[in-house]
Structure formats: C-alpha cells, structure tokens
Amino acid sequence: MKRRDIIKHLSLLPFFGGIGGSMVPSLKTIAASGKSKRNLFKELGVRTFINARGTITFMTGSLMHDYVLETIKDHSGDFCMIDELQDKVGERIAAMTHAEAATVTSGAFAALTLGMAGILTGMDEKKVEQLPNLEAGGMKSEIILQKGHQIHYNHAFINCGAKLVYVETAEDVDKAVNEKTAAMHFLNCNALQGRIMQEEWVALARKHNLPATIDIAADVPPVSNLWAFNDMGYSVVAISGGKAIRGPQSAGLLMGKKDIIAAARLSSPPRGGTIGRGLKVNKEEILGMYVALERYVNQDHEKEWKEWEDRVAVIDNAVKSVSGVTTNVYVPPIANHTPTLKISWDVAKITLSGKDLLEALSKGNPSIEAYGGEKNSITVSPWMMKAGQEKIVAGRIKEELRKAFV
Numbered sequence: 532m533k534r535r536d537i538i539k540h541l542s543l544l545p546f547f548g549g550i551g552g553s554m555v556p557s558l559k560t561i562a563a564s565g566k567s568k569r570n571l572f573k574e575l576g577v578r579t580f581i582n583a584r585g586t587i588t589f590m591t592g593s594l595m596h597d598y599v600l601e602t603i604k605d606h607s608g609d610f611c612m613i614d615e616l617q618d619k620v621g622e623r624i625a626a627m628t629h630a631e632a633a634t635v636t637s638g639a640f641a642a643l644t645l646g647m648a649g650i651l652t653g654m655d656e657k658k659v660e661q662l663p664n665l666e667a668g669g670m671k672s673e674i675i676l677q678k679g680h681q682i683h684y685n686h687a688f689i690n691c692g693a694k695l696v697y698v699e700t701a702e703d704v705d706k707a708v709n710e711k712t713a714a715m716h717f718l719n720c721n722a723l724q725g726r727i728m729q730e731e732w733v734a735l736a737r738k739h740n741l742p743a744t745i746d747i748a749a750d751v752p753p754v755s756n757l758w759a760f761n762d763m764g765y766s767v768v769a770i771s772g773g774k775a776i777r778g779p780q781s782a783g784l785l786m787g788k789k790d791i792i793a794a795a796r797l798s799s800p801p802r803g804g805t806i807g808r809g810l811k812v813n814k815e816e817i818l819g820m821y822v823a824l825e826r827y828v829n830q831d832h833e834k835e836w837k838e839w840e841d842r843v844a845v846i847d848n849a850v851k852s853v854s855g856v857t858t859n860v861y862v863p864p865i866a867n868h869t870p871t872l873k874i875s876w877d878v879a880k881i882t883l884s885g886k887d888l889l890e891a892l893s894k895g896n897p898s899i900e901a902y903g904g905e906k907n908s909i910t911v912s913p914w915m916m917k918a919g920q921e922k923i924v925a926g927r928i929k930e931e932l933r934k935a936f937v
C-alpha cells in the first residue's frame with residue numbers, strides 16, 4: 532500500500548481520526564465505519580475467546596449460523612403483525628417437532644413461565660390479568676417435581692406464583708396430588724438424578740389427569756429430542772434456541788398441546804397487562820429461531836458429530852504426547868451430549884493445577900475458555916469452536932503442560 536493509501540485507510544478507522552478527542556465517536560466516524568468495519572469488542576475493550584467449553588449462557592451461548600444472520604438482516608426492513616408472524620411460524624415449528632402447537636419465546640426459561648401461565652389461566656382473560664396472584668383468581672398453585680430435579684431455572688414457575696412440591700417416588704406423587712395441583716414437571720438433564728423416568732412421569736400425570744411439563748433446554752443433540760417428548764405426550768416442552776440449535780440466544784421454543792399454547796399466548800407479548808410482557812421477542816428473533824430450527828432439523832448430524840470427534844482427536848493426540856498426561860474421551864448422557872475430552876496429569880511430573888491451567892489459557896493469546904479445573908485436570912468440549920481452532924487449543928494446552936514439566 533502507498534503511504535497516501537495507508538493514511539486514507541487509517542482515517543476511515545473509528546478513533547484514528549480523533550486521537551485525543553472524545554470517547555464518543557462522531558456521526559462522521561460512524562458513517563465512515565460503514566466502509567471499514569468497526570470492531571466494537573476492541574473499541575469497548577471486551578475480551579473475546581475461543582470457546583472450548585460449550586453452550587454457556589454467560590458466554591453468549593452459541594454462534595448464530597450465517598444463514599440465520601442473513602435471514603434477520605433480510606427481514607428487518609419491513610413491518611408485520613407480531614401475532615400473525617407467531618401464528619404462521621408456530622404452525623411450521625409445530626409440524627417440525629410433532630407438537631400440536633408451538634410458539635417462539637425469549638428462551639427456554641420464558642417458555643416454562645409462559646407454558647405454566649397457560650396451564651394456570653386457561654383461556655380466562657381475567658385470570659391472565661391476575662397472575663401471579665393465584666389465590667385471587669382461584670387458580671391452582673402447586674407443581675410436583677422430583678427432588679433430584681431441583682435447579683435454579685425452576686424459578687420460571689415461581690414467577691407464575693406457583694409453589695414447588697418435591698417428591699421421590701410414584702407413591703409420593705399419589706399422596707402429593709390434591710385439588711391445588713396444577714402440573715407435574717420434569718427436568719430432563721437431571722433424569723438420572725430422579726427415581727422416575729420420562730415415560731413413567733408422563734403416565735403418572737395422565738393417571739392424575741394433570742398436564743406434564745418438561746425442560747429440555749440444552750438437550751439436543753440428539754435432534755430426536757425435539758419431538759421425542761411431544762410424541763410421549765408432554766403438554767409443555769421447553770427448549771433453548773441459542774444453544775445447539777444456534778438461533779438467537781434470546782430465543783427459545785414453547786411446544787405442546789394446542790389449548791395450553793393458545794392460553795400461553797394470552798400471557799405473551801404484545802399483550803401488556805400480563806406476566807409475560809417483558810418476555811418479548813422481535814420479528815428478527817422469531818424468524819431467526821424458525822430458520823435456525825429448520826436448518827438444525829435438516830443438517831447432517833452424523834457429519835457434524837464426526838467433525839467434533841476429529842477435533843477431540845487433534846487435542847487428545849497433542850496433549851498425550853506430553854509425558855505424564857492421560858486423557859479420557861466421553862459423551863455426557865443428557866444435555867451437552869457431545870464428544871468431550873478430560874485431560875489429566877501426574878502432578879509429580881507436571882507441577883500445575885487445573886485451575887492454574889485454565890487461568891493461563893484464559894489469559895493467553897488468543898484467549899481460550901475451557902472448564903473443569905480440578906486438582907490435576909481440565910475438560911475441553913470442542914463443539915462450539917470454529918473449524919481449525921482445535922489446533923490452536925491443542926498447541927496452547929500442550930505448551931502450558933510442557934512449561935510445567937519438571
């Protein structure tokens with residue numbers, strides 16, 4: 532580049548034109564940035580990193596597919612009625628997931644709140660207004676769950692004013708059910724921590740003539756989980772859009788029985804006097820969620836799985852070459868069900884704690900976020916990496932382990 536050109540390019544970069552000036556970019560700078568892209572992470576001083584951990588909410592979940600981003604961009608220039616869009620998109624989503632009905636929510640948590648709102652109010656608009664004051668509306672108020680299914684996300688139901696009643700056995704369920712019982716909830720990722728599994732739970736609910744709800748927020752893959760619980764007869768199924776499905780992080784799906792979804796919509800935006808008014812999704816999120824799901828359902832899952840295995844193998848082979856290192860490849864049975872690598876080492880040979888290694892990776896360049904961090908081990912999940920990043924991760928972990936080798 533000629534000097535003249537370099538100066539021209541520099542002047543196009545935000546802030547370079549205004550060194551010593553204000554922190555606020557001028558409109559001229561912003562307009563010019565249309566030509567040369569701004570990097571707001573750099574401008575703001577926000578660290579970005581290679582995600583070797585997974586679909587973690589505080590790490591912004593997952594990366595939306597280009598196709599999702601294009602869809603959002605292509606449709607943000609027109610107005611439409613939110614309800615009409617939800618109706619039409621909901622029908623397509625329901626067909627893809629074997630549900631009677633479906634709607635896009637602002638996440639799995641919102642889907643649980645709205646689904647429960649639908650169960651509690653039915654189509655009674657007075658009750659919708661009264662939520663979360665269940666007593667005033669003479670609504671049911673108790674939700675039965677298994678003790679092993681306690682999780683902070685169950686607060687989604689407390690938002691509806693409901694009380695959580697914990698049980699362990701089928702006999703406990705029989706005893707706990709009373710005229711106040713509204714539903715029976717199942718936390719799929721904790722299935723193995725409870726005594727009653729998914730099929731038996733929904734059968735128990737049927738026996739007591741209660742709706743069964745299920746949280747499967749992070750439970751694809753396998754893709755079949757998108758319909759397995761609708762097929763099983765669950766009345767409400769909630770899943771995140773911004774995890775494996777790679778839709779907007781601020782989106783999710785509420786699937787289930789027609790009457791319950793219709794009732795849930797009464798508590799949903801755009802309606803203002805509702806508990807759900809703050810759980811808004813815009814047209815971009817609704818459409819982004821829809822095409823992300825479409826794409827996810829139709830993608831080659833075997834090929835993707837093989838890519839994840841290959842990435843694990845690259846890291847596995849690199850770190851195993853350091854003496855004293857042992858590895859274990861495993862797949863978590865439910866939730867984040869993807870090839871995962873645990874890297875352990877002999878502390879007599881490598882004087883490094885898992886926590887220290889995580890910190891060194893995080894502070895390194897490029898920054899890498901892995902997890903675990905026990906006395907002599909860390910864990911790496913490669914499914915949220917971009918292609919090729921596994922080589923960087925492999926190199927950095929090996930480098931740090933070697934440095935600590937005595």
Ligand SMILES: *Cc1c(COP(=O)(O)O)cnc(C)c1O
Pocket residue numbers: 588637638639640641684720746747748749770771772773782783
């Ligand atoms: C992530 C998660 C949620 C919340 O999902 P959002 O889509 O972020 O609202 C709820 N339950 C479980 C089990 C989760 O893993």
